[in-house]
Amino acid sequence: xxxxxxxxxxxxxxxxxxxxxxxxxxxxxxxxxxxxxxxxxxxxxxxxxxxxxxxxxxxxxxxxxxxxxxxxxxxxxxxxxxxxxxxxxxxxxxxxxxxxxxxxxxxxxxxxxxxxxxxxxxxxxxxxxxxxxxxxxxxxxxxxxxxxxxxxxxxxxxxxxxxxxxxxxxxxxxxxxxxxxxxxxxxxxxxxxxxxxxxxxxxxxxxxxxxxxxxxxxxxxxxxxxxxxxxxxxxxxxxxxxxxxxxxxxxxxxxxxxxxxxxxxxxxxxxxxxxxxxxxxxxxxxxxxxxxxxxxxxxxxxxxxxxxxxxxxxxxxxxxxxxxxxxxxxxxxxxxxxxxxxxxxxxxxxxxxxxxxxxxxxxxx
Amino acid sequence: xxxxxxxxxxxxxxxxxxxxxxxxxxxxxxxxxxxxxxxxxxxxxxxxxxxxxxxxxxxxxxxxxxxxxxxxxxxxxxxxxxxxxxxxxxxxxxxxxxxxxxxxxxxxxxxxxxxxxxxxxxxxxxxxxxxxxxxxxxxxxxxxxxxxxxxxxxxxxxxxxxxxxxxxxxxxxxxxxxxxxxxxxxxxxxxxxxxxxxxxxxxxxxxxxxxxxxxxxxxxxxxxxxxxxxxxxxxxxxxxxxxxxxxxxxxxxxxxxxxxxxxxxxxxxxxxxxxxxxxxxxxxxxxxxxxxxxxxxxxxxxxxxxxxxxxxxxxxxxxxxxxxxxxxxxxxxxxxxxxxxxxxxxxxxxxxxxxxxxxxxxxxx
Numbered sequence: 001x002x003x004x005x006x007x008x009x010x011x012x013x014x015x016x017x018x019x020x021x022x023x024x025x026x027x028x029x030x031x032x033x034x035x036x037x038x039x040x041x042x043x044x045x046x047x048x049x050x051x052x053x054x055x056x057x058x059x060x061x062x063x064x065x066x067x068x069x070x071x072x073x074x075x076x077x078x079x080x081x082x083x084x085x086x087x088x089x090x091x092x093x094x095x096x097x098x099x100x101x102x103x104x105x106x107x108x109x110x111x112x113x114x115x116x117x118x119x120x121x122x123x124x125x126x127x128x129x130x131x132x133x134x135x136x137x138x139x140x141x142x143x144x145x146x147x148x149x150x151x152x153x154x155x156x157x158x159x160x161x162x163x164x165x166x167x168x169x170x171x172x173x174x175x176x177x178x179x180x181x182x183x184x185x186x187x188x189x190x191x192x193x194x195x196x197x198x199x200x201x202x203x204x205x206x207x208x209x210x211x212x213x214x215x216x217x218x219x220x221x222x223x224x225x226x227x228x229x230x231x232x233x234x235x236x237x238x239x240x241x242x243x244x245x246x247x248x249x250x251x252x253x254x255x256x257x258x259x260x261x262x263x264x265x266x267x268x269x270x271x272x273x274x275x276x277x278x279x280x281x282x283x284x285x286x287x288x289x290x291x292x293x294x295x296x297x298x299x300x301x302x303x304x305x306x307x308x309x310x311x312x313x314x315x316x317x318x319x320x321x322x323x324x325x326x327x328x329x330x331x332x333x334x335x336x337x338x339x340x341x342x343x344x345x346x347x348x349x350x351x352x353x354x355x356x357x358x359x360x361x362x363x364x365x
Numbered sequence: 366x367x368x369x370x371x372x373x374x375x376x377x378x379x380x381x382x383x384x385x386x387x388x389x390x391x392x393x394x395x396x397x398x399x400x401x402x403x404x405x406x407x408x409x410x411x412x413x414x415x416x417x418x419x420x421x422x423x424x425x426x427x428x429x430x431x432x433x434x435x436x437x438x439x440x441x442x443x444x445x446x447x448x449x450x451x452x453x454x455x456x457x458x459x460x461x462x463x464x465x466x467x468x469x470x471x472x473x474x475x476x477x478x479x480x481x482x483x484x485x486x487x488x489x490x491x492x493x494x495x496x497x498x499x500x501x502x503x504x505x506x507x508x509x510x511x512x513x514x515x516x517x518x519x520x521x522x523x524x525x526x527x528x529x530x531x532x533x534x535x536x537x538x539x540x541x542x543x544x545x546x547x548x549x550x551x552x553x554x555x556x557x558x559x560x561x562x563x564x565x566x567x568x569x570x571x572x573x574x575x576x577x578x579x580x581x582x583x584x585x586x587x588x589x590x591x592x593x594x595x596x597x598x599x600x601x602x603x604x605x606x607x608x609x610x611x612x613x614x615x616x617x618x619x620x621x622x623x624x625x626x627x628x629x630x631x632x633x634x635x636x637x638x639x640x641x642x643x644x645x646x647x648x649x650x651x652x653x654x655x656x657x658x659x660x661x662x663x664x665x666x667x668x669x670x671x672x673x674x675x676x677x678x679x680x681x682x683x684x685x686x687x688x689x690x691x692x693x694x695x696x697x698x699x700x701x702x703x704x705x706x707x708x709x710x711x712x713x714x715x716x717x718x719x720x721x722x723x724x725x726x727x728x729x730x
Contacts (some may be wrong), residue, residue, distance in 0.1 A: 007430065007453075007454070007457070007730060008451075008730070009730055010730065041673060041674070063673060063674045064674065065372065083620065083630065083674045083675065084620035084621045084628065084630075084690070085620070086373075086618045086619070086620055086630070086690055086691040087690070087691045088372075088618065088691050089372070092372070107690075108621060109621065109622065109690045111689055111690060112690045112691070115691075135628065135670075135672065135675055135677065136620070136621045136628055136675065164672065253451045253453065254451070255448065255449035255450070255451055255501070256449045256473060256474065256501045257474065263449065263500065263501055265448065265449075265451070265730075268639070268703055269702075269703065269706050270730070272637070272638055273637055273638040273639045273640065273703060274633070274638045275638065275640070305500075307500065307529065308406060308428060308702050308703070309406070309428045309429065309448045310448065310500055310501065312500065324476055325449070325451055325452070325472075325474045325476060325477045326451040326452045326453050326477070326480075337634075337673050338633055338634065338638060338673070341634050341707070342706070342707075343729065344728075344729055363709075364708065364709055365372060365373070365374055365375065365630075365635070
């Protein structure tokens with residue numbers, strides 16, 4: 001099977017690039033001798049997880065119960081479910097843990113900590129710390145930290161933070177500064193808890209940019225990152241990787257032509273409506289247009305508009321795209337987590353147009 | 366089963382509202398005695414299609430081959446696949462037609478018309494006309510129109526247009542004017558072809574706003590519309606329906622609390638990153654927050670930010686939302702086509718919290 005045989009739109013995953021991205025992250029963290037707990041929220045695939053876990057300790061991070069159930073069924077035994085748990089979801093976690101998986105959860109809420117401690121089968125729990133993102137988590141010096149730790153008691157497994165605001169960084173120095181605040185903040189929280197008599201085995205931080213740019217991981221026991229595996233236009237713009245390191249693209253077919261523009265069958269559903277590059281130095285619209293090999297762009301051609309099933313590609317007059325209806329091209333996504341989630345499988349290539357494998361994804365909740 | 370038993374995030378479909386929206390559209394078109402060919406791109410569900418087809422002629426519109434295959438397998442015999450066909454997709458259409466379904470396709474491209482005519486089993490084909498949207502289609506007076514019709518020969522089934530630019534309208538007068546241009550343009554194309562000796566049985570137009578607002582359907586043989594079934598915040602803003610007519614919401618759980626804000630487990634994947642209301646009179650962020658009944662908003666509370674799995678809700682100080690972690694609420698979407706596509710099923714209610722049915726959806730391509 002080649003790309004020519006695929007019904008469009010669909011996802012293409014270049015395993016050669018994937019392996020390179022995984023090796024880059026492993027080398028970056030290996031220099032600091034800090035282990036990686038790959039975040040599978042982007043790939044949602046056991047086949048990708050196996051590659052990401054090579055040389056690592058075997059633990060992963062997930063963002064949904066559906067991922068936890070899927071990876072547990074595929075034999076992953078050490079899973080951190082890194083989205084704030086609710087009391088209602090504890091039964092599903094307990095069922096997995098009863099089956100031999102070890103799922104840890106996170107919270108930043110006192111009532112939830114009480115519900116965890118009161119559950120018949122309480123999971124190991126990490127307290128979420130906010131080191132600047134202002135999404136979830138308690139500040140390292142928040143008074144409630146010790147109260148939650150006390151309620152969790154023996155179920156307290158550690159502290160974790162995510163510097164999602166690193167996505168607002170634009171330079172290596174930005175990233176390094178944000179990474180240091182992320183590290184220092186979560187270590188500070190761990191030290192406060194330890195000073196209060198608590199055992200805090202896990203001190204977890206991470207985002208792809210801070211994992212790659214951090215100058216130190218002192219006091220950190222594990223790093224979490226996910227989007228580095230696939231990369232995307234936004235990550236390329238903020239310096240996480242190069243534009244040639246984007247492993248996942250959407251294969252699309254031309255469905256219409258007009259002067260200076262093409263219509264393709266990849267619209268808002270196949271690409272997502274993510275517009276993250278709008279705030280980046282270069283606005284790629286809904287994606288950068290590449291040729292079928294995935295290696296060559298058509299000048300500045302981007303997907304300018306995304307309807308439900310139609311993508312409108314505009315190109316500059318210097319590099320007009322001359323393609324017939326039915327011709328295929330590839331679109332590099334703004335935000336690979338969002339784009340990949342619209343599809344149920346990867347068509348895997350190794351740098352050519354030959355499809356060497358089809359890997360399923362676990363979407364939904 | 367009640368909403369309390371559902372794992373979040375998930376879709377809730379209020380069948381009472383759905384039936385009302387379907388009745389409203391049927392009445393609007395019934396006054397003009399023009400038949401409706403419901404567009405199933407929004408609902409992607411045979412159960413919804415059955416309701417939408419009550420009192421209609423039985424034909425539907427779809428936007429993907431996956432929908433065509435699904436609805437054909439569920440016994441729908443008359444299907445218009447209303448996204449520009451490629452030569453490569455003709456085999457899949459032919460397979461369905463060989464199985465007894467009648468799938469018609471659309472094109473605006475001479476080479477594609479030649480490929481259709483040369484196919485061993487050519488499908489009935491409509492020529493796509495552009496009546497102002499500037500997406501796909503030829504202008505009614507375009508010289509290429511007759512050339513394409515000639516190439517299609519006996520396979521020419523008609524002309525069709527979609528006034529997607531009606532979404533830029535904001536008043537009844539806007540919509541009525543756009544609808545009249547849509548009608549007049551596609552009828553003009555049909556008349557030109559008929560004057561050239563072609564038989565043009567189908568003259569098809571439609572979008573939810575123009576279907577509801579049009580003053581005349583003279584010369585039109587069928588109307589296509591889809592989003593009217595479910596509605597959404599954007600359609601409410603442009604006057605397609607009221608805010609109480611939104612049939613699909615996302616059920617979410619609170620996963621974190623901070624002053625003036627809540628985190629919920631419905632983020633960019635569960636809601637979509639669609640920001641269509643950004644350009645509307647009222648910007649709803651990533652969705653309007655409703656209580657668990659779906660009937661009451663919390664003042665101006667909206668989903669202000671959408672991360673992959675986290676939604677950040679902000680509320681005004683006058684109507685703070687006092688909810689615990691684990692409490693459920695519902696979020697009305699900006700654009701229901703995009704939001705529903707993130708989910709694989711509907712949890713159907715009839716105005717209460719009792720789940721009376723679970724209806725699957727056909728996503729993907």
